[in-house]
Amino acid sequence: MKGSPPILAALTALILLPAIRGDEEAAFGASMIQVEGGEYLPMFGAKAAKRKVASFLMDRLPVTNGDYLEFVKTHPQWRRSRVGRLYAAEGYLSHWKSDLELGPLAPPNAPVVNVSWFAARAYLKACGKRLPTEDEWEFAARSDETREDASQDSAYLARILAWYGMPNPSVLPPAQSGTVDFRGICGMHGLVWEWVRDFNNQMVSGSARNDTSLDRSLFCAGGTLGATDASNYAAFMRFAFRSCLEGSFTVPNLGFRGARDTSPIQSP
Numbered sequence: 001m002k003g004s005p006p007i008l009a010a011l012t013a014l015i016l017l018p019a020i021r022g023d024e025e026a027a028f029g030a031s032m033i034q035v036e037g038g039e040y041l042p043m044f045g046a047k048a049a050k051r052k053v054a055s056f057l058m059d060r061l062p063v064t065n066g067d068y069l070e071f072v073k074t075h076p077q078w079r080r081s082r083v084g085r086l087y088a089a090e091g092y093l094s095h096w097k098s099d100l101e102l103g104p105l106a107p108p109n110a111p112v113v114n115v116s117w118f119a120a121r122a123y124l125k126a127c128g129k130r131l132p133t134e135d136e137w138e139f140a141a142r143s144d145e146t147r148e149d150a151s152q153d154s155a156y157l158a159r160i161l162a163w164y165g166m167p168n169p170s171v172l173p174p175a176q177s178g179t180v181d182f183r184g185i186c187g188m189h190g191l192v193w194e195w196v197r198d199f200n201n202q203m204v205s206g207s208a209r210n211d212t213s214l215d216r217s218l219f220c221a222g223g224t225l226g227a228t229d230a231s232n233y234a235a236f237m238r239f240a241f242r243s244c245l246e247g248s249f250t251v252p253n254l255g256f257r258g259a260r261d262t263s264p265i266q267s268p
Contacts, residue, residue, distance in 0.1 A: 035183065038139070054262075056261055066109060088250060091251075105170065111175050113250075124258045129260050
């Protein structure tokens with residue numbers, strides 16, 4: 001458009017802008033799948049009240065080592081040797097060979113693990129996404145290969161529990177190898193545990209046990225007494241696991257995937 005009058009150039013740019021934005025949007029959402037909203041019964045809640053979950057987008061796959069490597073290349077403050085301990089514990093990316101080399105323990109197509117909550121948030125913010133809330137994750141995770149809600153199926157729950165009881169492999173399998181639910185979301189169960197935005201929403205600590213404002217049923221084995229569905233022990237294990245986490249923790253089988261509002265993106 002060299003030599004075009006300024007007004008003509010401006011009008012041409014306005015005409016092309018919607019098409020450019022549409023292409024970016026298509027590319028951005030290519031790896032995401034829409035989860036239609038609805039209601040679900042959380043593991044814990046006041047008087048077993050159902051919660052409403054708005055429609056949202058969720059990544060089809062968990063973030064992989066290869067994905068995260070591209071992030072640290074362009075965001076050097078999140079490289080293993082540079083990240084501050086306030087934001088990531090000592091085990092951060094410890095299965096990688098070096099700052100910018102994955103090595104044999106971190107196949108590029110396997111889910112990235114040993115990443116903190118802070119690191120996961122930073123990665124997703126750079127992608128224009130966010131972590132799913134606990135309600136969003138649990139709402140989506142009820143689904144099996146054919147049903148939106150399989151949470152009352154004892155065989156489905158037993159299958160999840162069997163994975164929870166398996167030792168963590170030294171090398172994780174490809175992200176694409178996970179079970180695909182009826183929406184097309186892959187690996188919600190059977191690959192890695194996953195960070196959620198409000199992982200400490202129900203968190204309690206040892207010092208909090210003397211707080212008379214807290215529900216005593218949330219502690220230890222007594223927690224099952226306050227559960228909305230005592231048979232769903234898999235959900236209780238996820239609740240207990242999240243309650244033990246801190247934002248800087250890095251765990252060898254804890255990864256993440258992104259989410260996004262169907263309306264304009266909100267700050268993580």
